[in-house]
Amino acid sequence: MPFELTPAEEMVRRITREYAEKEIVPRRKELMTDDREIWEEQAVKQLKAGHHLHIIPREEGGTGIGFVASCIAVEELCAAWPDLCFIPYGEFAYYFAKATGGVVYDKFMPGIISGDIQATPAITEPSGGSDMLGLQANAKKVDGGWVLNGRKCFVGEGHYSDFVMTLFKTGDPNDPKTPGIRSLTAFIVERGMDGFRVGRNENTLSRKNDITEFIFDDVFVPDSHVVGGERGIGHGIAPVFSAVGDIGRMTISGILNGATLGCYRTAVQYARERKLYGRPISELQAIQTRIAQMATDLQATRALTYRAAWMRTRGIRCDAEQATAKVFAELAATRATTHCVKIHGAYGVLEDYMPHHYYKHTPVRFGAGGTEESLNIMIANAALRQDANPDMSSKSMENAGWWGRLDW
Amino acid sequence: MKPINFVVCVKPVPDSRYWDRLRLDPNTKLLRREGIPIVINPMDINAIEEALRIKEARGGKVTVISMGPANTLEILAWAYAFGVDDAVLLTDRAFAGADTLATAYALASGIKKLEEVDIVLLGNESLDGSTGQVGPQVAEFLGVPHVTGVEKIDFVDDDTLHVRRKIEFGHMVIETKLPVTLAVTGEINEPRVPSVFGALWATEKEAKQWTVNDVKVDNERIGQGGSPTYVPEVANIELQRRSEVLKGEPAEIARQLVDKLSAEGVLPGA
Numbered sequence: 001m002p003f004e005l006t007p008a009e010e011m012v013r014r015i016t017r018e019y020a021e022k023e024i025v026p027r028r029k030e031l032m033t034d035d036r037e038i039w040e041e042q043a044v045k046q047l048k049a050g051h052h053l054h055i056i057p058r059e060e061g062g063t064g065i066g067f068v069a070s071c072i073a074v075e076e077l078c079a080a081w082p083d084l085c086f087i088p089y090g091e092f093a094y095y096f097a098k099a100t101g102g103v104v105y106d107k108f109m110p111g112i113i114s115g116d117i118q119a120t121p122a123i124t125e126p127s128g129g130s131d132m133l134g135l136q137a138n139a140k141k142v143d144g145g146w147v148l149n150g151r152k153c154f155v156g157e158g159h160y161s162d163f164v165m166t167l168f169k170t171g172d173p174n175d176p177k178t179p180g181i182r183s184l185t186a187f188i189v190e191r192g193m194d195g196f197r198v199g200r201n202e203n204t205l206s207r208k209n210d211i212t213e214f215i216f217d218d219v220f221v222p223d224s225h226v227v228g229g230e231r232g233i234g235h236g237i238a239p240v241f242s243a244v245g246d247i248g249r250m251t252i253s254g255i256l257n258g259a260t261l262g263c264y265r266t267a268v269q270y271a272r273e274r275k276l277y278g279r280p281i282s283e284l285q286a287i288q289t290r291i292a293q294m295a296t297d298l299q300a301t302r303a304l305t306y307r308a309a310w311m312r313t314r315g316i317r318c319d320a321e322q323a324t325a326k327v328f329a330e331l332a333a334t335r336a337t338t339h340c341v342k343i344h345g346a347y348g349v350l351e352d353y354m355p356h357h358y359y360k361h362t363p364v365r366f367g368a369g370g371t372e373e374s375l376n377i378m379i380a381n382a383a384l385r386q387d388a389n390p391d392m393s394s395k396s397m398e399n400a401g402w403w404g405r406l407d408w
Numbered sequence: 409m410k411p412i413n414f415v416v417c418v419k420p421v422p423d424s425r426y427w428d429r430l431r432l433d434p435n436t437k438l439l440r441r442e443g444i445p446i447v448i449n450p451m452d453i454n455a456i457e458e459a460l461r462i463k464e465a466r467g468g469k470v471t472v473i474s475m476g477p478a479n480t481l482e483i484l485a486w487a488y489a490f491g492v493d494d495a496v497l498l499t500d501r502a503f504a505g506a507d508t509l510a511t512a513y514a515l516a517s518g519i520k521k522l523e524e525v526d527i528v529l530l531g532n533e534s535l536d537g538s539t540g541q542v543g544p545q546v547a548e549f550l551g552v553p554h555v556t557g558v559e560k561i562d563f564v565d566d567d568t569l570h571v572r573r574k575i576e577f578g579h580m581v582i583e584t585k586l587p588v589t590l591a592v593t594g595e596i597n598e599p600r601v602p603s604v605f606g607a608l609w610a611t612e613k614e615a616k617q618w619t620v621n622d623v624k625v626d627n628e629r630i631g632q633g634g635s636p637t638y639v640p641e642v643a644n645i646e647l648q649r650r651s652e653v654l655k656g657e658p659a660e661i662a663r664q665l666v667d668k669l670s671a672e673g674v675l676p677g678a
Contacts, residue, residue, distance in 0.1 A: 007610075008607045008610075009607075011485070011489060011606065011610045014486075015602045018601050051604055054604070063605055063608055
């Protein structure tokens with residue numbers, strides 16, 4: 001296994017870091033006081049700059065460098081500020097357009113490449129997200145399309161989205177004709193469609209107006225907007241799971257790794273500059289232990305994330321690896337942000353210092369891309385079905401089928 | 409509008425993020441650069457940016473040129489990431505140890521090998537040496553006019569420029585014909601962040617590497633042998649503080665203070 005980044009991936013890190021140091025770092029003071037302006041600005045700028053293009057093949061207008069590059073770009077942006085990152089929403093837009101094809105692909109693709117279009121998945125409902133069969137939102141077939149009714153919530157940056165991919169019930173899971181998950185279909189719903197609107201924005205630990213609610217009130221969606229076309233009716237799980245795995249879980253891992261990286265950089269610098277007993281605290285072994293643990297977690301979490309991303313770029317089944325990466329990224333970030341706060345002493349909790357922000361943004365990602373609990377079920381299932389590949393053998397990886405995979 | 413062909417001279421300098429690791433070699437009197445990442449001299453990035461902006465408006469070509477050991481290719485890759493068309497590295501042991509004159513001679517020899525250059529751009533001075541000499545010297549070797557301290561470039565027509573040059577307490581506007589060499593300041597523009605596609609350009613485009621055999625040079629005038637200047641001594645400047653408590657009535661203290669500062673020679677006109 002190659003244990004180094006490709007030259008292009010290294011260059012992606014440099015370019016994204018340059019972007020973050022020019023665009024985000026000088027404005028941290030504004031961000032610390034929850035300034036909306038920079039959010040509005042970055043929502044446009046980051047995608048205009050094309051940071052979401054790495055997962056899009058070159059023949060379709062992207063850079064085609066791959067999923068590892070995407071994780072690196074997310075990581076660098078989030079090291080600068082732990083959640084100011086719009087890459088996932090550009091990537092989702094591509095993923096959904098690609099999965100749907102036809103008029104949806106043709107309509108949105110130019111805007112996706114130019115960075116004018118964002119999208120987000122809207123799966124979770126007020127009653128929950130992990131229990132797919134418990135979803136309440138339903139779609140009724142009418143002439144030429146479907147009529148959607150329901151509510152979706154906890155959607156990250158949903159109010160910026162130009163369209164969403166959402167999961168609705170098109171049948172009864174107890175009906176033998178549409179058994180279980182065959183009762184679920186994914187739809188593309190565009191902003192501006194009659195009856196589709198943004199509900200309330202929720203304030204989180206991270207910031208005000210962080211996550212969005214969507215309301216679908218008799219929304220007519222044409223047949224062309226069924227993800228997967230006619231074959232997609234009753235097959236909504238595959239695109240949803242693929243998107244949540246490939247984009248959601250990978251970028252959330254990147255976001256958490258960004259917090260870990262940011263904490264590591266901040267803590268190392270602070271430990272070298274802050275003096276106690278007449279010498280830098282970096283000379284105290286108690287501080288060195290914390291730095292060492294942060295360095296270990298940073299290396300480990302990157303290795304897991306990059307490997308899952310590398311497998312995805314190669315088209316190798318990696319749902320269990322993506323889950324592993326996200327679970328570990330969460331643990332690593334939780335530990336690293338704590339170390340960072342503690343190394344900074346009382347300064348660590350002040351709003352004017354970065355450790356405060358890395359620390360409080362981390363839990364916001366606990367649920368996104370799947371909770372630790374539900375991901376552990378996936379990991380355990382893979383292990384118990386003997387689908388898991390802890391030996392990292394390329395042979396067994398390529399032989400494995402992937403039940404939730406889109407075939408493109 | 410006539411397309412403009414640019415050559416931008418870029419210098420590798422130690423990354424300022426690692427300056428705490430820089431040491432002076434007491435024997436050679438040079439900076440010890442081992443283990444310290446190099447970057448493009450910041451003002452040279454302003455020069456690249458200006459060339460790219462004019463090229464984007466008028467058409468043309470931007471070539472960067474540098475001189476140094478093989479690791480200088482790293483900074484040329486970064487120049488490709490910005491979007492330059494071509495890069496050339498003068499690399500040969502014979503070029504090593506050059507002062508500004510020998511450097512400018514070598515760069516000018518490389519530039520002469522490139523066809524039809526309209527504007528040579530470079531940073532006004534480097535972050536490490538800060539002599540500001542290479543620009544004018546390159547221009548002399550090329551036999552073209554030069555302007556230093558450039559903070560704005562305007563085209564009057566296809567062959568004439570109005571160049572604003574920064575001077576103390578103001579600026580001059582200088583009219584010049586092409587070809588010309590311009591040494592730009594950091595105020596001329598705000599350099600872009602490289603495009604994400606820069607990651608592809610940087611890794612897929614390859615800089616040309618020229619040795620002394622590839623350019624027409626007089627071997628007596630390059631490298632250490634061709635350098636009339638050398639550094640005989642370097643010294644660390646140590647800043648020290650002294651404190652003294654003055655006593656008495658305020659007016660008396662003020663008088664004492666002025667007398668003492670005058671005696672130290674730190675009052676203007678004293």
